[in-house]
Structures are given as structure tokens and as C-alpha cells.
Amino acid sequence: MKISKSxxxxxxxxxxxILSKAQKLVSEGKEIINLGIGQPDFKTPDHIISAxxxxxxxxxxxxxxxxxVLELRKGVSRYIHKHYKAQVNASxxxxxxxxxxxxxxxxxxxxxxxxEIIYPEPGFPIYESMINYSGAKPVPMFLKExxxxxxxADEVLKLIKKIQN
Numbered sequence: 001m002k003i004s005k006s007x008x009x010x011x012x013x014x015x016x017x018i019l020s021k022a023q024k025l026v027s028e029g030k031e032i033i034n035l036g037i038g039q040p041d042f043k044t045p046d047h048i049i050s051a052x053x054x055x056x057x058x059x060x061x062x063x064x065x066x067x068x069v070l071e072l073r074k075g076v077s078r079y080i081h082k083h084y085k086a087q088v089n090a091s092x093x094x095x096x097x098x099x100x101x102x103x104x105x106x107x108x109x110x111x112x113x114x115x116e117i118i119y120p121e122p123g124f125p126i127y128e129s130m131i132n133y134s135g136a137k138p139v140p141m142f143l144k145e146x147x148x149x150x151x152x153a154d155e156v157l158k159l160i161k162k163i164q165n
Contacts, residue, residue: 014126067095
């Protein structure tokens with residue numbers, strides 16, 4: 001069987017490397033706050049566990065609508081309105097099982113050989129790998145602690161101008 005050439009562009013998921021190292025340190029008795037994988041460091045609250053069990057007992061399992069359960073999307077719409085005073089119709093809300101599918105689809109949509117994609121660094125560990133996989137060139141936008149790891153529009157514009165030249 002021949003394997004696709006694009007496979008060679010698929011990097012590793014460094015978040016899991018970090019998780020493994022953090023778990024090893026914990027097993028050695030070290031106190032670790034692991035921010036590498038995005039997994040909370042607290043137990044799932046009991047009311048959520050109970051609601052999940054009830055939903056399963058009530059037959060709510062299996063596939064859902066591709067863009068997420070309507071009731072949840074309506075709840076997100078209400079949340080956005082309450083906290084940001086913006087009206088977003090539930091039909092325009094997409095619920096995904098985590099960030100990676102969204103990042104992957106975005107990189108596949110926007111990236112191709114000859115393109116460059118700016119990504120935040122430090123940032124989600126899979127950004128660079130997914131950009132490489134798309135065939136585009138990853139261009140890091142370094143976020144600095146003294147700027148609270150945020151960026152200003154002029155920094156992005158400088159990177160865009162650098163890419164265009």
C-alpha cells in the first residue's frame with residue numbers, strides 16, 4: 001500500500017508529549033499545573049455527571065446534528081446575547097468536540113503550497129503542524145509576556161507586509 005505524500009508533512013502533537021512529561025513528574029511527587037493539553041485540573045462537577053447519566057438513561061446517545069444539538073446552540077446564542085449584547089442566530093453557531101477539528105478544517109480550507117499562515121506563538125501546539133500539513137508555510141507571531149501574551153493590529157500588519165514582500 002502506498003501512503004500519501006502529505007503524511008510526511010504531518011507533525012507530532014506536542015501537547016501529548018507535554019502531558020506525558022507532566023504525568024511523569026507528578027508520579028515522581030512533583031506538583032504540576034499542566035497547561036499543555038487543555039484538560040482541567042479539577043473533577044467534573046457532580047451535577048454535570050448526573051446530567052450526563054440522565055441523558056444517557058433517557059436515550060440521548062449516538063450522532064447529533066452536524067453543527068451540534070439545537071438546544072445547546074440556542075443556549076450559546078442566549079449566552080452571547082446576555083454577555084456581549086450581540087444577536088447570533090443559533091443556526092450560525094457550530095458546536096465541535098474540541099478545538100482540533102476546527103483548527104484542522106480551517107487550515108485545510110485556507111492553507112496550500114505557496115501560502116503562508118500566521119499563527120500565535122506560544123499558542124495551541126497543533127497550529128504549526130496543521131499549517132505544515134496543509135502545505136502552507138507557518139509564520140509565527142511571537143506573543144510576549146510583557147504584552148500579556150496578546151498582540152496589536154500593527155504587529156499582524158507588519159507580518160502581512162513581510163510576507164507580501
